[in-house]
Amino acid sequence: xxxxxxxxxELAEVVPAHARLRVRGGGSKPALSSPLPGVTTLDxxxxxxxxxxxxxxxxxTALAGTPIAEIERTLAPxxxxxxxxxxxxxxxxxxxxxxxxxxxxxxxxxxxxxxDFLIGARVVDGRGRVITSGGKVVKNAAGFLLHQAxxxxxxxxxxxxxxxFKVFPAAEAHATIGVxxxxxxxxxRVVASVQRAGIDLEAIDVVPPKRVWLRLxxxxxxxxxxxxxxxxxxGPNAMVLYGEDDAAVWRxxxxxxxxPAPASLVRVPxxxxxxxxxxxxxxxxxxxxxxxxxxxxxxIAWPDTLDTLDTMLRDLGLTGQVLRGAPERPWLGALAPxxxxxxxxxxxxxxxxxxxxxxxx
Amino acid sequence: xxxxxxxxxxxxLVPPERLLTRAGALSAYxxxxxxxxxxxxxxxVLAESADEVIGTVRACHAxxxxxxxxxxxxxxxxxxxxxxxxxxxxxxxxxxxxxFDPEARVAVVEPGVVNLAVTALAVPHGLYYAPDPSSxxxxxxxxxxxxxxxxxxxxxxxxxxxxVLGLRVVLGDGTVAVLGGDSLEQAGADVTGxxxxxxxxxxxxxxxxxxxxxxxxxxxxxxAAYDSLQAAGDAVSRIIESGLLPGAMEIMDRLAMxxxxxxxxxxxxxxxxxxxxxxxxGDAAQVAEEFEQLLRILSxxxxxxxxxxxxxxxxxxxxxxxxSAFSAVGRLSPDFIVQDGVVPRAKLGEALATIEQLSRTHGxxxxxxxxxxxxxxxxxxxxxxxxxxxxxxxxxxxxxxxxLCIRLxxxxxxxxxxxxxxxxxxxxxxxxxxxxxxxxxxxxxxPHGVANTGKKLGPxxxxxxxxxxxxxxxxxxxxxx
Numbered sequence: 134x135x136x137x138x139x140x141x142x143e144l145a146e147v148v149p150a151h152a153r154l155r156v157r158g159g160g161s162k163p164a165l166s167s168p169l170p171g172v173t174t175l176d177x178x179x180x181x182x183x184x185x186x187x188x189x190x191x192x193x194t195a196l197a198g199t200p201i202a203e204i205e206r207t208l209a210p211x212x213x214x215x216x217x218x219x220x221x222x223x224x225x226x227x228x229x230x231x232x233x234x235x236x237x238x239x240x241x242x243x244x245x246x247x248x249d250f251l252i253g254a255r256v257v258d259g260r261g262r263v264i265t266s267g268g269k270v271v272k273n274a275a276g277f278l279l280h281q282a283x284x285x286x287x288x289x290x291x292x293x294x295x296x297x298f299k300v301f302p303a304a305e306a307h308a309t310i311g312v313x314x315x316x317x318x319x320x321x322r323v324v325a326s327v328q329r330a331g332i333d334l335e336a337i338d339v340v341p342p343k344r345v346w347l348r349l350x351x352x353x354x355x356x357x358x359x360x361x362x363x364x365x366x367x368g369p370n371a372m373v374l375y376g377e378d379d380a381a382v383w384r385x386x387x388x389x390x391x392x393p394a395p396a397s398l399v400r401v402p403x404x405x406x407x408x409x410x411x412x413x414x415x416x417x418x419x420x421x422x423x424x425x426x427x428x429x430x431x432x433i434a435w436p437d438t439l440d441t442l443d444t445m446l447r448d449l450g451l452t453g454q455v456l457r458g459a460p461e462r463p464w465l466g467a468l469a470p471x472x473x474x475x476x477x478x479x480x481x482x483x484x485x486x487x488x489x490x491x492x493x494x
Numbered sequence: 495x496x497x498x499x500x501x502x503x504x505x506x507l508v509p510p511e512r513l514l515t516r517a518g519a520l521s522a523y524x525x526x527x528x529x530x531x532x533x534x535x536x537x538x539v540l541a542e543s544a545d546e547v548i549g550t551v552r553a554c555h556a557x558x559x560x561x562x563x564x565x566x567x568x569x570x571x572x573x574x575x576x577x578x579x580x581x582x583x584x585x586x587x588x589x590x591x592x593x594f595d596p597e598a599r600v601a602v603v604e605p606g607v608v609n610l611a612v613t614a615l616a617v618p619h620g621l622y623y624a625p626d627p628s629s630x631x632x633x634x635x636x637x638x639x640x641x642x643x644x645x646x647x648x649x650x651x652x653x654x655x656x657x658v659l660g661l662r663v664v665l666g667d668g669t670v671a672v673l674g675g676d677s678l679e680q681a682g683a684d685v686t687g688x689x690x691x692x693x694x695x696x697x698x699x700x701x702x703x704x705x706x707x708x709x710x711x712x713x714x715x716x717x718a719a720y721d722s723l724q725a726a727g728d729a730v731s732r733i734i735e736s737g738l739l740p741g742a743m744e745i746m747d748r749l750a751m752x753x754x755x756x757x758x759x760x761x762x763x764x765x766x767x768x769x770x771x772x773x774x775x776g777d778a779a780q781v782a783e784e785f786e787q788l789l790r791i792l793s794x795x796x797x798x799x800x801x802x803x804x805x806x807x808x809x810x811x812x813x814x815x816x817x818s819a820f821s822a823v824g825r826l827s828p829d830f831i832v833q834d835g836v837v838p839r840a841k842l843g844e845a846l847a848t849i850e851q852l853s854r855t856h857g858x859x860x861x862x863x864x865x866x867x868x869x870x871x872x873x874x875x876x877x878x879x880x881x882x883x884x885x886x887x888x889x890x891x892x893x894x895x896x897x898l899c900i901r902l903x904x905x906x907x908x909x910x911x912x913x914x915x916x917x918x919x920x921x922x923x924x925x926x927x928x929x930x931x932x933x934x935x936x937x938x939x940x941p942h943g944v945a946n947t948g949k950k951l952g953p954x955x956x957x958x959x960x961x962x963x964x965x966x967x968x969x970x971x972x973x974x975x
Contacts, residue, residue: 189735189840212737235680246678248687249656264931265924270836271649272868272908274642274691275916275923277932278655281687285680302737325597329620331711332777355779362777402679404598429678452681464682473663473671473696474685476938480931 135168139179141196141255141263141294147175148292149261154486156288158198158230161221162456164397165234165287169460175292177229183207184295185269192252192269194297197229204228214303216244218336220387229293234456235285236400239336239386239425240348244301247284253297254280259482263294271299282477287454287463291481304350307335308360309379312345313370317412320345323367324405324427330366332359338386339424341412346382392421392434397458399442399465401431401451414445439465497536500557504539504581507549512540523582526567526574527629530831530885531914535562535576542587544604544662544700550583551698551945552668560947563698565606565634568627570820570832571913573641573693577947583698585636592701596621599706600659600676605636605699609643612704621706624651627909628817639699642691644909646742646816649867650775651707653909655690660703663689665696666940676703693911694946696939710741710775714785715803715812718792719766723747723850723862726768727842729795730866733772734839736791738784741775743867749826750819750861750874757822760815761808766798770866771812819863820874826861827876829885831892834910835899839869848898849873856891870908871899897922912950920951 136151138144148154151173157166158177168174177198185194188211195204201215201222208214218238219231226236232254237246253267256279266279283293314320320339327337327347336348349359364371374382385391392398403411405428415422418441421434431451435442439455439462446453446466453465478487495503504513514520515537525532536559541547547563554561560580567574576582588604589611595601596619601612609630612623626645627633633643638654639661651657660674674686689696720726726745733743746754746769751762762769772792774784792800803809815822823830837845846862849871853860861874873895877888896906896919906912906919921929933951937943947953 187838187840189731190838191734192838235682235684237679241678244650245652245656248680248684249652258931262927262931265928268836268905268923270838270869270904270908272644272653272836272865272870273905274644274653274834274907274909274911275905275920276912276928277935278642278688278691279931279935281655281690282683282685284684284687286683290683302739328708331620331708333708333710333780351780352783355783358779359777362779400679402675402677402681404595404600404676406595406597426678454681469672471671471673471682471685472669473665473673473689473939474683476665477683477685477688477935480934480938 135174135176137176137179141180141257144180144292144294145257145261145263148257148259148486152486156233156292158227159200159225161224161226162230162234162236164455164458164460164463166230167460177227180294188213191300192271192297193300194269194295195228196295197227197293199228201226201228201231208300212303213300215250215298216301217241217246217250218387220389223388228296232284232293232296233286233288236456237426239338239383242337242426243333243335243350248281250298250300251280251284251296252299254283254293255295256280256283257292257294259291259484259486267297269297289487290478291487304335306353306356307348307350307379308356309374309382310347310360310363310367311372311374312347312367314343314345316343317341318409321405321408321428326366327363328427330363332363336383337427339408339428341416341422348379348383386423386425389432391423392432394457396434396436397439398456399433399435400454400456401433401446402429403431403451404428407449407451411449411451414449495553495556497557497559500553500559501537503553504537504550507546507553508539512542514538514540523576523584526569526572528570528572528575528913528915531572531575533576533578535582536579538582538584540584540587547583547698547700548664548668548670550581551664551666554581554944555667555942558942558944560944562946563636563694565637566632568629568633569637569641569913570834570910571907571915573911573913573949574637575914580947585634591615598676601704601706603635603702603704605634605639605702607635609633609635609638616706617709620709622709623657623704624707625654625657628820635702635704636699639690639702640692640694641911642909644865644870646744646865648865649743650739650741655687657705658686658690658702659705661686661689661699662701663697663699666945667942674703678705691911693913693950695936695950697945712778712781713773713775713809714781715771715773715809716789716792717762717801717812718770718772719763719798720768720770720796721766721798723768723846724843725796726770727846727866729770729792729797730842731840732791732795733788736787738788740772740788740867742771742773744771744816745769745862745864745866746816746819747862749859750823750863753822753826753861754815754819756825758811758815758818760811762815763799763801771816823861823874823876827859827878829877829879831875831888832910833871833873833875833892833895834907835871835896835904836908837869837871837899837902837904841902842866842869845871845898845902849895852891852894856887858888858891865908868908869904914949917950917952
């Protein structure tokens with residue numbers, strides 16, 4: 134069964150009428166949103182639109198089902214952008230889905246992720262109550278930051294109905310540096326050394342086995358000087374891309390087009406020191422993969438059954454979130470039970486409408 | 495366990511020299527940075543380990559006696575005022591750095607580590623801890639976490655919540671939970687972000703994983719003097735509109751400036767009605783261009799004159815003046831209330847003009863120091879507590895300023911938290927459904943309601959307060975100095 138509320142009031146009415154609910158936005162992360170037997174699909178694609186945008190304030194509010202692409206189109210004329218670089222916009226990703234999945238893109242390296250830019254939300258709880266958290270100003274310490282807990286909650290705590298973000302001015306120009314390295318270990322050394330080069334980077338991605346991508350953004354007039362400093366730090370094996378060539382590299386990263394279906398797409402939060410060990414496990418499988426955000430996120434296109442990857446991640450103490458693949462198994466690897474999260478869930482979803490769906494850790 | 499058993503239980507947890515019960519020893523813990531409120535705790539536990547904190551929390555839970563964990567007690571909202579006859583858990587001795595990993599860019603610290611000590615540790619590795627509340631040389635990370643502290647550089651860097659990646663906490667019933675981790679990216683619900691800013695109502699942070707960031711290669715700092723406060727506020731709007739992204743934008747009015755100047759000789763211009771401090775940060779080439787554009791905007795903003803910090807030393811002096819403004823105002827007035835409301839940045843000019851008017855109407859001096867880039871006001875309402883009724887009159891003015899912030903679409907607090915001081919106003923910002931949700935979340939984490947009872951959400955009975963006599967005062971729980 135599918136229900137499709139077109140307003141927050143309708144959403145609040147619909148929720149208590151269904152025993153089990155699974156939220157769907159644009160369907161770009163199907164493992165989190167595809168229909169399950171006995172579970173009502175709560176389709177938010179009609180709950181759409183930017184409800185407030187004050188460019189001079191660098192703040193906007195939009196309904197959860199609003200496509201990322203629409204928001205980017207609205208911000209662009211004001212030379213503003215979403216610094217968390219939401220992926221899968223071309224595949225129809227929505228604002229609510231991006232927040233619920235906690236899915237940041239490569240260029241979040243520069244200024245921060247969803248958690249750093251989400252300043253408020255309206256959330257519908259399991260009893261249909263509409264709860265306001267945070268506000269519409271960039272700084273706010275009143276109340277609890279409930280909206281923060283919805284980031285990455287995969288629709289298992291409450292339903293995001295409306296979100297307010299702060300945004301930043303977009304860079305005037307960009308440049309990309311592609312570095313050819315011998316192996317993953319030297320890629321990690323490049324990542325560590327460019328982070329110490331004194332140049333602020335927008336993105337640092339490692340694409341095994343031999344590529345590191347760096348992106349800079351800023352004033353056009355300063356770009357070539359900054360590129361030169363970086364080239365000096367890196368050495369001779371670097372190519373520099375501008376304009377459409379630069380954009381294409383990061384479009385491919387945002388679209389995750391290097392990981393075509395039917396391979397499962399798994400998101401793995403991690404740190405740079407763990408990268409070599411993880412890649413050592415993954416390399417023999419030839420699974421396409423990319424380490425983004427200076428080694429803080431692994432994205433793996435897993436062609437096989439998820440059991441092997443599950444064991445691999447558990448052994449490394451890492452957790453994997455399945456974004457595309459079998460919907461029955463949203464989490465892989467090390468799963469620590471978390472009393473705080475469980476208790477929060479009993480408050481927001483006392484009847485288990487959302488948590489009953491296999492996405493809760 | 496009853497209340498009398500509690501002290502015996504605590505005596506089994508810590509040696510006698512770390513369990514304070516005598517009046518003289520307790521008096522140091524009676525209040526915090528909001529000195530108008532004080533309360534006498536039953537005992538203070540000087541904790542030295544996470545296990546001692548957990549043991550104390552469990553004992554308090556069992557005895558249903560409220561506790562309040564505190565660091566250096568710099569809270570400006572009464573967040574670290576003890577609960578009358580409750581237990582204080584003093585965390586300053588838990589000041590170890592448990593792990594420092596410059597490659598992963600994290601530091602795991604105990605709650606009693608001082609904010610600036612984290613940066614001191616990280617700087618040799620080209621890193622630092624970005625949140626910089628004015629009290630950073632003494633305030634602790636535990637307190638920063640509890641109150642989601644801000645600082646002068648939030649415009650670009652965000653608040654404490656944006657710099658805490660993971661936590662090990664003890665909840666109000668003694669349950670220990672691990673939230674988040676080392677990565678910038680989270681697996682699952684970002685409950686770390688929810689714990690930050692909970693003002694101690696969920697429990698106590700035992701270990702905090704902090705994100706460290708690269709230290710900007712270059713800072714360029716400019717002081718711009720204006721003939722009116724509104725003109726300085728308007729200049730901030732121009733800068734934001736232009737698409738520049740300075741690290742900090744701060745404004746001080748003449749009263750605050752004169753006080754700071756007298757205290758630390760920061761080199762602020764004399765005679766100006768307001769000074770705007772703008773700082774650009776980043777790599778050299780980028781900052782050079784940004785600073786040039788900034789100066790162009792400033793020169794077209796009706797600025798009286800500008801002064802560029804010549805070197806690091808001068809920059810440090812400018813910031814020292816700004817960060818000591820609160821204490822410097824003590825030279826102007828024996829007592830003051832600091833408010834911390836936020837308004838949309840485009841409404842800064844309007845807010846400041848209204849505050850000026852309110853100040854005149856009430857005949858009470860107000861000094862203004864604020865984080866202009868965030869729309870975060872810090873009006874300092876000056877009064878003399880020895881004068882009968884003066885504090886109450888100051889609080890009436892403070893209330894009007896808070897309501898102004900709500901009316902303009904802002905918040906009652908940007909970074910100081912609700913604490914004791916602004917509890918009556920939370921209900922004007924959020925509706926009953928929102929507040930009910932907050933109370934239920936709190937209850938789930940702290941079923942007996944013992945963790946920093948009475949702060950933020952008010953007493954469990956839901957008694958309403960008026961600005962004037964504090965409800966806890968009326969109930970005899972706290973009293974004024």
